[in-house]
Amino acid sequence: MRLKSLAARIVIVVVGLDLLLIALLITLGVVVARTELLAAFDESLRSKALSIRALVRYDEESPAQLIFDTSGLPPSADVDHPDTFMVHLAKGELFARSPGWAGLPANTRYSQNDFARFRENGVPFRALVLKNVEILDREEDSAAPPARITVIYAASLLEVRERVLRVGIYSGAAGILILLPMSWLTVWAVRRSLNPLHDLAARAGKITVRQWSFDAPVEAHVTPELAPLTAALETLLHRLHDSFARQRQFTGDLAHELKTSVAIIKSGAQVLLQNPRSAEEYRAGVEGLLGDCDRLESLVERILRLARTEQWAEEGKRENIGPTELVATCDAAIGRVAALAAAKQVSIKVESKSPIQLRVDPDDLELIWLNLLDNAVRHSESGSQVTMKVETPNANTVSVCVEDAGEGIAPADVPHVFERFRRGETSRTRYSGGFGLGLAICKAIVEAYGGHIELASAPGKGTSVRVEFPAAGGES
C-alpha cells in the first residue's frame, strides 16, 4: 500500500536511511574487528606452531634420534575446545600429536598462506601448516642438514567468533539506541516543518462565499516550497472573487431589466384600467402592452443566447464545424437590417476580395454581423455609410471590420462596451430594444470560436468594431 501522508513518507525515508547507515557502520565495525582479531589469532597460531617446532629435539643420549618434548606445550586459549597439533617427519610418518586427534579432517579448506579451516564436532578450527620446515634444535658439529618436519597446529575459532559477535551485538544495540531518539526527532522535525502548510490550509479553510479575505501566513510567502501554492491560491481567489462579483452584478442587472420590463407591462395595464375608456383607447393600450411583451421576450431570448454561448466557450464545443462562406453571411445580415437602414437613410457596403471559408456556424456569424450592423446603423447620421471590410491580414487570420461614421462612444465608455447591460451613458435615453447585450453576445460567440473582438471609437467621427477569427486552415 502506498502511504498517503507526506510526513509519514519523509519520516520513513529518513529513518530508513538512518537504519541503512547504522547497518553499514555495524558491518564495517564487525569486519574490522574480525580482521584485527583474526590477525592476532593467526599471530598466536604461528607462535604456537613455532613452539611445537621448537619442541622437536635431538635426543641428548642418541643424537640421531628425535624426541618430542611434551613439557613445553603451549597452553590452549580456549580450555573447552583445546588446541590440537600434529607433527610429521619428513617421510610422512607420524611423529607426535595431541591426544586423540586424528589430524586434519576431510572437510578442511586450505588457503594460500599455509592456513586452513575445518570443523570438528561443530566447532570451527583454524590450522597452520608448517610444511617441511627444519627443526630448530641443532646437533653440535654435525655436518648433516637438520631434520625436516611438518607441523600442523590448530586452535578453536569459537572465541574469535564470539568476540566478533559481541562487537556486532554491542554496536547494533548502540545503533538502535541512537535510532530511537533520532526517529522521534525526525517525526517531530518533519511535523514542525510542515506547520506552515497546516497554517496555510487552516487560513484557506476559513474562506467562504461571504468571507473572501485570505491573508496567507507570512511563512507561506517566504517558504520556497509553499510560495507558489500560496501565490496560486491568491490568484485563484482573486479571479473567483471577480467572477462572483461579475456574476452578482449580472444577476442584479438582469433583475433590474426584468423588473423594469414587468413594471412597464403592469403599470400599462393598470393605467388602462384606471378610467373607463373607449374601445379605440383600449385597443391602442393592448397593442402597446403587446409591444412591451415583445420587448420582454427579446430580453429573455438574448439572455438565454448569451448563457448558451458562454456555456459553449466553457465546454469548448465549437471546434468541429464544417466551413462556412463568410461573405454570404454578411450579405444575409445586411438583408435583415435593410429596413432599419432604409428608414434611417444609411447605406451599407461590403468590401471583400474573394470568398473566404470559416469554421463557424453560419447562424452565429449572421447574429454577430446583425448585432454590429444594427448598432452601427442606429448610431449613424442620416445619409452616412456603414462599411463592412472583409480581409485576410495573414494566412492564419480572417478579420471583419464594421465601421460607421456615427456619433461615436465617449473614451470613458469604450473599455466597458462589451460588458453586459452596458449602454452608452452619453445617449440621453435608451433607444428602443437596446438592452446592452448585443456586444456582450458578439464577444461571447467570437471567443467561443477562439476569435477576438475589439472596438475603437472617436466621438463625433465614428466607431469601428473589428472581429478576427482563426482561418479555416488546411484541414478542409
Add this chain to the structure above:
Amino acid sequence: MRVLVVEDEKRLAANIARGLREGAGYAVDHAADGDEALFMCGSVEYDLIILDLMLPRVSGLDVVKKLRAQKKVTPVLILTARDERESVVSLLNAGADDYVTKPFDLGELLARAKAVIRRGKGQSAPVLTVADLEVHTAQRSVRRGGKEIALTPMEYRVLEYLAHRHGTVVSQTELLEHLYDYNWEKFSNVIEVYISGLRRKIDDGFAAKLIHTLRGHGYILRVEESGKRK
C-alpha cells in the same frame, strides 16, 4: 400638484405620467436622466419627484444628494428595482422620503405619491380641513358643512393646492406652475375663471367666506375674521 418623473425607460415613464395625470389629476414632467432632472428641478418648483434609481449619467442616489445639498425640500419618491436593504437605507439616509420597488402597483404608487406630497406640505391626514370645508384627497371630493360639492377636475386641483397651502398667499404664477406641466403662460387667464367658479360653489350661501383675493399678490384660503362679523 406638479410632479417630475425621472425615469430612463420611456414606456415606463409614459405609464407613470399617464397614471398620475388621470388618477390624481397632477401635472407631470418627464426627465430621462439625472442631469436633466437636476436642471428641471432648478427651474421649476415641484411638489414631488418620482426618481428611478438606475439612471444614465447621474444616479438616482446622487440626484437626491445634490438636491438636498441645494437645500431643496421637494419630497422624493424613489423607484427601485433593487430591494437590498443597504441601498434602501442609504437612499432614505440621503434624503429620499419613500420608495416603491419595481414592479410596483400603480394604485400603491399613487397613494404613496399623495401621502408624500401631503407630508411635504405639513399635512399628514388625507382630509384637508379649513373651517367647515373638507377636501378629501384620496377620493378627490369636497364637502362644506357636511354637504358634497361637485367640482370640475381643474377646480378641484386649484382648491386642493390652496387647501394644502391654506393660510398662505398663493400667487397666480405659483398656481399655474403647479397645475400645468408646460406652456402654462397660455393658460394665465383661466385661473381667474376657476377661482370665480370655486367661489360660487364653495362660498355662496355661506356666511364665512373662505377664498380671498389679495389684489396684486394672489389668492388665499382662510377663515376671515371680518367675514364672521358680517
